[in-house]
Amino acid sequence: MKPKVLITHNMFSEVLEYLKEHVEYEIGKPDGDISKHELIKKIKDKDGLLPLLVDTIDKDVLFAAPSLKIIANCAVGYNNIDIISAREKGIMVTNTPGVLTETTAELTWALILAVARRIPQAHIFTRDGLYKGWALDLFLGKELQKKRLGIVGMGRIGQAVARKARAFSMDIVYNDPHGLDPEEEAKFQATQLPLEKLLRTSDVITLHTTLTSKTFHLISEKNIHLMKKTAILINVSRGPVVEERALADALEKGTIWGAGLDVYEDEPAIYPKLFGLDNIVLLPHIGSATQETRLKMAFMAATNLIQGLKGETPNNLV
Numbered sequence: 001m002k003p004k005v006l007i008t009h010n011m012f013s014e015v016l017e018y019l020k021e022h023v024e025y026e027i028g029k030p031d032g033d034i035s036k037h038e039l040i041k042k043i044k045d046k047d048g049l050l051p052l053l054v055d056t057i058d059k060d061v062l063f064a065a066p067s068l069k070i071i072a073n074c075a076v077g078y079n080n081i082d083i084i085s086a087r088e089k090g091i092m093v094t095n096t097p098g099v100l101t102e103t104t105a106e107l108t109w110a111l112i113l114a115v116a117r118r119i120p121q122a123h124i125f126t127r128d129g130l131y132k133g134w135a136l137d138l139f140l141g142k143e144l145q146k147k148r149l150g151i152v153g154m155g156r157i158g159q160a161v162a163r164k165a166r167a168f169s170m171d172i173v174y175n176d177p178h179g180l181d182p183e184e185e186a187k188f189q190a191t192q193l194p195l196e197k198l199l200r201t202s203d204v205i206t207l208h209t210t211l212t213s214k215t216f217h218l219i220s221e222k223n224i225h226l227m228k229k230t231a232i233l234i235n236v237s238r239g240p241v242v243e244e245r246a247l248a249d250a251l252e253k254g255t256i257w258g259a260g261l262d263v264y265e266d267e268p269a270i271y272p273k274l275f276g277l278d279n280i281v282l283l284p285h286i287g288s289a290t291q292e293t294r295l296k297m298a299f300m301a302a303t304n305l306i307q308g309l310k311g312e313t314p315n316n317l318v
Ligand code: GLV
Pocket: 053, 074, 075, 076, 077, 078, 100, 287, 288
């Protein structure tokens, strides 16, 4: 008998074909989010789970699943899963690192450029027929070349952002508790700075940390006030790294110049004041959303799942 698997949401047909050879699967909820109640009901007889980052896999869910062996998260971040309880129960957890690194770094640059050059605002203006002629001061943005880029979290994605920054001739500084060794620093032409100094001196600050108790509200009201009045803040990591209310107030008052967000504190809810601001670009958590990458992520999660169910050590055990 094939192992039973719950896939929380709709899945690419190619991946379902692949899974079908190895497991018997059930799709939790093809449209919309699966509720905790439904998740608990459907997980009861399952050996494997393939969730998305929007699914909260907490103690209640884990304890409702006596035969669960593996949770193959279809995301690189896994803050949606209670890892400690999973470990206690001997349930493997896997993620999808590597395949989304460049894609997420590309989106980071799209956001940096969109905020710095006010692309969405200028697009809406043009589309609405308001362009009546060239003007010296129309949609003035911020130049990037020779400016300082501060990368908070110099893991895979932070490093990919640094590599691309060199095309813009930027001065690269970073902050990461693990640091880089001297050869890597030379490769990225990046210098480690204490967080406070990075925040005080960077023109563009981009966040690539994981979400932990240490990084929750790392960009707090106090830290936002350290930034330059001309600074741009970008977050494509996890929403709760930024205190959204404090950011909204700072943008309204002009404490910093602009911001670009792909993630939010309480997704999909967004702090209402952010909608009314002209100096922010808001995206719906699409950091890894290219056709190529999302398919690779789904195949990777499926492979991890099958490996775990076969009793092998999955490639991407966390
Ligand atoms: C996206 O945010 C991911 O963690 O894969």
